Amino acid sequence: xxxLSRDPERHAKRMARKQELMRARIANAQNEQGLLxxxxxxxxxxxxxxxxxxxxALGHGxxxxxxxxxxxxxxxxxxxxxxxxxxxxxHVMGEGYTWxxxxxxxxxxxxxAAWKITQSMLRDPTYEFILLDELNIALRYNYLDxxxxxxxxxxxxxxxxxxxxxxxxxxxxxxxxxxxxxMTVVKHAFKDQGIKAQKGxxx
Amino acid sequence: xxxLSRDPERHAKRMARKQELMRARIANAQNEQGLLxxxxxxxxxxxxxxxxxxxxALGHGxxxxxxxxxxxxxxxxxxxxxxxxxxxxxHVMGEGYTWxxxxxxxxxxxxxAAWKITQSMLRDPTYEFILLDELNIALRYNYLDxxxxxxxxxxxxxxxxxxxxxxxxxxxxxxxxxxxxxMTVVKHAFKDQGIKAQKGxxx
Numbered sequence: 553x554x555x556l557s558r559d560p561e562r563h564a565k566r567m568a569r570k571q572e573l574m575r576a577r578i579a580n581a582q583n584e585q586g587l588l589x590x591x592x593x594x595x596x597x598x599x600x601x602x603x604x605x606x607x608x609a610l611g612h613g614x615x616x617x618x619x620x621x622x623x624x625x626x627x628x629x630x631x632x633x634x635x636x637x638x639x640x641x642x643h644v645m646g647e648g649y650t651w652x653x654x655x656x657x658x659x660x661x662x663x664x665a666a667w668k669i670t671q672s673m674l675r676d677p678t679y680e681f682i683l684l685d686e687l688n689i690a691l692r693y694n695y696l697d698x699x700x701x702x703x704x705x706x707x708x709x710x711x712x713x714x715x716x717x718x719x720x721x722x723x724x725x726x727x728x729x730x731x732x733x734x735m736t737v738v739k740h741a742f743k744d745q746g747i748k749a750q751k752g753x754x755x
Numbered sequence: 756x757x758x759l760s761r762d763p764e765r766h767a768k769r770m771a772r773k774q775e776l777m778r779a780r781i782a783n784a785q786n787e788q789g790l791l792x793x794x795x796x797x798x799x800x801x802x803x804x805x806x807x808x809x810x811x812a813l814g815h816g817x818x819x820x821x822x823x824x825x826x827x828x829x830x831x832x833x834x835x836x837x838x839x840x841x842x843x844x845x846h847v848m849g850e851g852y853t854w855x856x857x858x859x860x861x862x863x864x865x866x867x868a869a870w871k872i873t874q875s876m877l878r879d880p881t882y883e884f885i886l887l888d889e890l891n892i893a894l895r896y897n898y899l900d901x902x903x904x905x906x907x908x909x910x911x912x913x914x915x916x917x918x919x920x921x922x923x924x925x926x927x928x929x930x931x932x933x934x935x936x937x938m939t940v941v942k943h944a945f946k947d948q949g950i951k952a953q954k955g956x957x958x
């Protein structure tokens with residue numbers, strides 16, 4: 553992970569390869585193919601949508617991986633649920649770290665360790681579905697090298713589905729993605745009135 | 756189920772009761788309370804988000820119910836997955852029906868039968884989380900009496916979460932909801948190029 557800036561040459565190379573892949577995909581439109589989906593925007597439902605797709609993938613007997621790029625050790629409902637399922641390789645960023653130091657270096661180290669786990673999945677064709685929950689947050693804070701992340705996602709086995717969630721998806725990721733959904737807030741009645749997050753809905 | 760038109764008196768009554776409930780909720784902002792969430796719009800991720808929240812609820816050990824208001828007998832990944840979980844009461848509209856007749860009467864009968872199951876959940880305080888997948892579609896086609904649906908949802912036990920998914924949520928449902936998210940399509944690269952729906956993502 554050397555640079556945080558955009559690299560025009562790698563970008564051009566990726567886009568050229570993407571064009572090739574798209575041609576091949578269109579030629580084989582009825583074949584199975586791995587999609588890159590991005591779920592972003594300020595509305596509710598990004599992560600839960602990713603976890604719903606995970607449930608679908610498990611329903612089809614796929615081998616799946618989850619890496620949650622969220623800081624902290626709080627146990628969420630989805631973590632409790634999916635950790636006990638067969639066919640899910642579940643990781644949370646910061647496992648083995650304490651977050652008490654509030655150190656940028658430790659944040660970066662934790663994100664890079666989580667990305668190493670992700671890389672091993674992205675290079676392993678036995679994984680058919682990988683959920684990178686809140687990866688956009690880690691990218692937003694420059695905890696990870698965007699170019700490296702894009703390359704690793706792009707060079708994955710062709711049948712592998714990858715779902716990325718989180719607000720503020722980087723434009724280069726949107727460009728690379730097959731499908732992008734933006735969740736917008738139409739109404740959030742209690743948001744400004746101190747209603748706490750509800751179990752089963754937000755946690 | 757007597758009328759399909761909007762009833763101003765029932766609407767005014769519901770809104771008055773909602774105002775009361777909102778005041779009580781704000782006064783007890785830190786208590787557990789059942790939310791009505793609507794996930795709508797043309798983008799991907801509405802149903803999968805509902806199923807992700809279902810996974811969360813199960814992770815918290817909640818008793819849950821699912822009614823899918825989709826026509827037909829095709830087995831989806833989420834159905835295969837969640838039917839085998841403990842704590843889920845899973846129903847699909849049209850169970851016991853054949854869809855070969857393409858008859859409006861049979862569609863309405865199937866929707867009404869599915870709503871009867873929903874009503875029994877909405878009246879049973881042991882259910883903590885109810886997912887009404889694609890209910891908006893059944894409402895859109897006037898298979899169900901909107902006023903009845905709104906009344907039943909509104910009069911549920913106060914701690915019960917209800918999630919409604921589907922395009923074109925009726926405005927009266929949006930009005931009644933606590934939180935509404937619209938999924939918008941930013942990009943759907945292969946939609947118009949004949950790429951088939953992919954297992955684990957769309958099915």
